[in-house]
Amino acid sequence: LEEELGGPRRDWWGLQGSADGSGLFQGVLEKGPRGTAYCAPQAWQPPCIPADLGQGLERLVQTLKDQLPATRDGWGRWTPPGLPPGPRPPEEADVVVVGGGVVGWSVAFWLKALENQRHGMKVLVVERDPTYSRASTVLSVGGIRQQFSLPENIQMSRFSASFLRNINEHLGIPNEPRIDIQFQPSGYLFLACPERAEGLEAAVRVQREEGAQVALLSPAQLKAKFPWIHTEDVAVASYGLQDEGWFDPWTLLQAFRHKAMSLGVQSCAGEVRGEEWVAGSRGTPVRSPPQPRPPKIPRVHMQDSREYQPIACAIVVNAAGAWAGELLATAGLPGRLGHPPLPIQPRKRYVFSWHCPDGPGFSCPFLVDTTGAYFRRDGIAGNYLGGMSPSEVSDP
């Protein structure tokens, strides 16, 4: 130490407080019994370093930083640039969920919520983009409706409405703030031109059979309820009376994630690209019951890196959203499992935001007009969100 300091021999070292302010040397380093030093704990005081020791100390601290093995996180450990922070993916799990959007985290939550034995199932969620820059979940307009034409969709949406209404019972965590997804109750209003009127009425019949509360409005009734709508080309409208509206999807996603992790779900950053098939499994994916199925081994690739981690697991859940088809294609499934390809592809969509102080205001429903264009209000300050899906031929 004296060599490193380059100073004259001393009988005591007056290193007080932290040499670099980091708290490494908190306390007073004193000369102890022959050849030893000990650190007597004391209340921390601002550094008071004799001037002639300053330069030597700086060199010493640098030497320690450069050469000693890690004494605390970040010291002496080098992480290649671009690698995500946090732990590496584990080598095995029971279920690997690919995609950390609302579907992925919801699956992970329900797996843990419904498992009989707590902490029994090891569930891992893999997400390649922690910023969710292209995930539909956070780019969506967050609407929930009951007005579908398939009974299954209506049933799922009825369940979802009840789930959201009681979200704190499902996703609340003791001693943490209550979840507020900013739910705005408001009916969807579908307008139909004469050619589409029959289809809309048929859908409403199915919705009512499934227990949804939906009103059919004639053009006159529509005008009376929403005087600002031009009803000339409208033959009929359907208006949701219950369990419809919109909310903040980001808050819902985070609520699922926090709750799932509190139940023991693990997560890691990385992209699943391809799957390894253990020897003997290729071409024989389906086996007779007594023989255990070979593990699936998805590979999690680190961002901007050639590193990847194979994870042995029993089940891979494809929750990759618009990239679900792409993921399946890279899985290299044996035999006929990969054919035909999953018909899911990313499509470009736009959501516009505009300010219209003289707009319909607070009573504005989630309106879907005869062309499929939609809009809803966004807050109460005259802002609106809306968009329209292009036709199949002009889809970018």
Ligand SMILES: Cc1cc2nc3c(=O)[nH]c(=O)nc-3n(C[C@H](O)[C@H](O)[C@H](O)COP(=O)(O)OP(=O)(O)OC[C@H]3O[C@@H](n4cnc5c(N)ncnc54)[C@H](O)[C@@H]3O)c2cc1C
């Ligand atoms: C403009 C727009 C508006 C919408 N409005 C509504 C609405 O009002 N109401 C409604 O109910 N729905 C709406 N939707 C649909 C809704 O947003 C989606 O159905 C839902 O968010 C899908 O969630 P997801 O988790 O499947 O997909 P995503 O949220 O897209 O999540 C998929 C995740 O998987 C990750 N991923 C993909 N491949 C890999 C891989 N190989 N490895 C690791 N991670 C991977 C992606 O990074 C992404 O984060 C809208 C969608 C859009 C685009």
